[in-house]
Amino acid sequence: MSRVKVAVIGSGPSGFYAVSALLRQCEDPLIDIIERLPTPFGLIRAGVAPDHQTTKNVVRAYSKTASEAGVSYFGNVSVGKDVSLAELRDLYDAVILAVGAPADRKLEIPGIDKAGVYGSAEFVGWYNGHPDYVALDPDLDTERVVVIGNGNVAIDVARVLVKGPEEMAASDLPGPVADVIHRSPIKDVVVVGRRGPGDAKFTNVELREMRELDHAVSIVRHEHLPDALPEDLEGRDRRVREKNLQTMEEFAEPDEAMVEEAEKRVHFEFYASPLEILGKERVEGVRFERTEVAEGGSVRGTGETFVIPCGLVVTAVGYRTRSFEGIEFDAKSGSILNTDGVVNGNLYTVGWARRGPSGVIGSSKRDGDDVAGKIAEAHALSGPTGKVGHDGLKQLLQDRKVAYVDFDDWQKLDAAEVERAKSSEAPREKFLSVEEMLAAIGTKSG
Structure with missing residues (x-):
């Protein structure tokens, strides 16, 4: 059976729960996580309060998921700037919007x-x-x-x-x-x-x-x-x-x-x-x-x-999700217009982008399970599609000289932030700009 190729846009909780569900429900899938920032984990890193370190420990499970065979991370890649949503839909069997709700209402x-x-x-x-x-x-x-x-x-x-x-x-x-x-x-x-x-x-x-x-x-x-x-x-x-x-x-x-x-x-x-x-x-x-x-x-x-x-x-x-060209937005809920996680064709959505900003971190697990099941079923019905997935995205980013960050790079950055901690009690001292982050780990354009 051909391996389903999926792009997950967003590396916050809803994105990682979707990846985990795909690994369980699909046979040997190939999954690329695409994140606008060099750093993964979305609101866990940038939304959970800095004094709530116990809550942030969930990133250990996410890191394990990111290290699974068949899963790759493309950080510092902006959908709509470095690569279009339409291009991703052409490259992958399925694309999941897991972009949360990052904007204020x-x-x-x-x-x-x-x-x-x-x-x-x-x-x-x-x-x-x-x-x-x-x-x-x-x-x-x-x-x-x-x-x-x-x-x-x-x-x-x-x-x-x-x-x-x-x-x-x-x-x-x-x-x-x-x-x-x-x-x-x-x-x-x-x-x-x-x-x-x-x-x-x-x-x-x-x-x-x-x-x-x-x-x-x-x-x-x-x-x-x-x-x-x-x-x-x-x-x-x-x-x-x-x-x-x-x-x-x-x-x-x-x-x-x-x-x-x-x-x-x-x-x-x-x-x-x-x-x-x-x-x-x-x-x-x-x-x-x-x-x-x-x-x-x-x-x-x-x-x-x-x-x-x-x-x-x-x-x-309250919050609202980001918009994408050609994708309808539900202003009332602050979410992407969808039907049970299906936007249209091979495009899906999970988490706050799907439901609006409600629930706790774990609330997105059900969304991931639901969408993963739909993708597995659609792939079983369609059979081999000839989509190139990972290799196609990598070549496109190389051709455009996009300085993308893989998960090994993130782990180097993570170690550097931990090393920078100003006291034995503090877990890390964050780099505050993309330029600092890329300088700390070196950049790559192919």
Whole structure:
């Protein structure tokens, strides 16, 4: 039987779960992982908070997958620039879009484009050392920050901004970023959500971390906590919300002396919808409207407004995937238009690019299994296609003198970053630009 040849565009969790599923479900497949950056692992490297090293340990499994026979890595290859999607579809039996949702969903309110307002994708990318955002250079010379959003990303941003140097010593927070954050005069971070505490999308593990900070205390208004959850809420959803409310109860009655003595504070403000970013050229505050949750779950404004003065705003209100020429995009979900993972013909999609930005890292496993099964079935029906796959891509990149990076190159870069770590506790010191990365490992154009 001929070997199916598959290109996977994107090397984050959804890409690696798709590769793993292909290895299980197809007979001796040939799989090429194509990544825009020299470095693999997507949001594990550039999205997971730098102080969550246990979560990042999943890259060990991904590295094992990348080293399997028949799997190759092409880093520093941009689809749409170095090679077109149409060319890849001609070269391979199947192409999988596993590009995640790397772009911010913009909050459409007046003043959103003022200096000092950032989307969480770019702000998190900056403090994680993503090459696209290394030059972001946010001005943290402010005592108060407003974070708009009620999910784990919002909590991550707040936590990273209030942790001290010793709390971040075992993280991979880049040195230049750590210098900026730890020198900043930030004293208060306000995390704001449109709904109430019972509707917040925090996982309880993340929420509990907020009671273990060395220099900051977390505060919730007691009047915002509900007396009870809706009776029709059942199962896992109810248990998660109950745990969150139990944790927030601890934040609702902080010791007054502790609050006064704390160097920093994280305020959880609920039932507030942003109306306008205030200030001249630079943000000086955010105007909010008080909200209430109506019967049926819809949110409506009460007409009461208030202002939170601040010098920095981070919006964490969702993400959207990248677009490709000739591929339809679903603006509502922020995903690539598809039917159960099938875009059209031999083009498939998985993960956030398929479903929109929802779920945890492991949620993409099912997508990989589903698409791998469809590819295996399609290949069994079609028989040999004569597609050249790997050899064709390699020749094309050589002809175009594209400085691609293979997995051995990445492992050299990985070792160099580990060697650069500034303390025995830190796992690595990241290279912050593609140029630095390529210089550290040498480039190849064929």
